Amino acid sequence: MRIAIRHQLSVTPPAGTANAVLQLLLTPQSGPTQTVESWSVEMAGIGNAGRFSDAYGNIAHLVNQSRPEGDLVVTVKGVIETTDRHGVLGRVGGEPVPALYRRVTPLTKAPVTLYGKYRNARESRLDVLHGLMARVGEMLGTDEAPAQSQMQADGGQSQSQGGVDKPLPPASDYAHSFVGGARALDIPARYVTGYLVDAEDGVAAFHAWAEAFDDGLGWIGFDPRLQMCPTDRHVRLAAGLDGLSTQPLRLVPAGDGVKEIEISVAAA
Incomplete structure (x- = not known):
């Protein structure tokens, strides 16, 4: 099945934060059950983000934000071909x-x-x-x-x-x-x-x-x-290991939690 995905989330840093770091686990990988045709991660600062494999083999991004104000919005979108x-x-x-x-x-x-x-x-x-x-x-x-x-x-x-x-x-x-x-x-x-x-x-x-x-x-x-x-x-x-180690979006220092703005998952 060919699947188109668009997912938008946001977090709000605490007031007065001098520097914030976001960890994103929002990048799928090709494997036995799926092939990634296209995928993008969009947010302020993503061009300078560090990209690495975490301890569980997931693709992670670390994004720094200097003196962030208001909501930090992350948008991911792409097309995945899946196999049953x-x-x-x-x-x-x-x-x-x-x-x-x-x-x-x-x-x-x-x-x-x-x-x-x-x-x-x-x-x-x-x-x-x-x-x-x-x-x-x-x-x-x-x-x-x-x-x-x-x-x-x-x-x-x-x-x-x-x-x-x-x-x-x-x-x-x-x-x-x-x-x-x-x-x-x-x-x-x-x-x-x-x-x-x-x-x-x-x-x-x-x-x-x-x-x-x-x-x-x-x-x-x-x-x-x-x-x-x-x-x-x-x-x-x-x-x-659990839902904590697989959080799609994590902010340090923690704010008011992650808010889901939009999600669309449909056969392409």
Whole structure:
């Protein structure tokens, strides 16, 4: 699928800031599931920005702003050609060793009720991972079924439970839960950000899912919010230990948070 993307965000530095630094993780890379036809990052100072690969292999930009005033606006746009590989990325050269992604972070601590039934499972790792994805859906809820244990979260689609509409958690909660459950089973897993074509039913176009490592197949994607492996509707942007290490836009010193101005993700 050929996908056109336009995404515009902004941050506002604290008043009186003498110097601000923005870190951008907003540049996708070509790989087994996608080819970047064109991509641009636009903002004041981007011409002098430092560009490098971070510890997780993502393309990062560092942009300095001297005495910034008002909103700092970042616009990314481009065209990506995607291929449906049923979620399988395989082993990609130049990436960190999978063992890095066994590390548990505060955002990926999982309750034993999520992964306990798979501790001594005799199924293949692939079957365990698909079972874990289904279990995340059972615990957090899906578009077809209410949650067994509803989390408090903003965003997502309302789900009727006992006559009361409750929102489903955002995709980030599903991805963190899956990653945490896999790591608790000693399976390397990482958090992934990206874009989703035809996002609907409370799912945002800027999306999050997970990838887990299988010794035979390599890295495999799992989208527990949609209860499926990623398809050609998914555009992969960045991967890391959790949502904190994959923030698309980070400002130092921190301001009032990132504001999304516009996002368009559509088949070209």
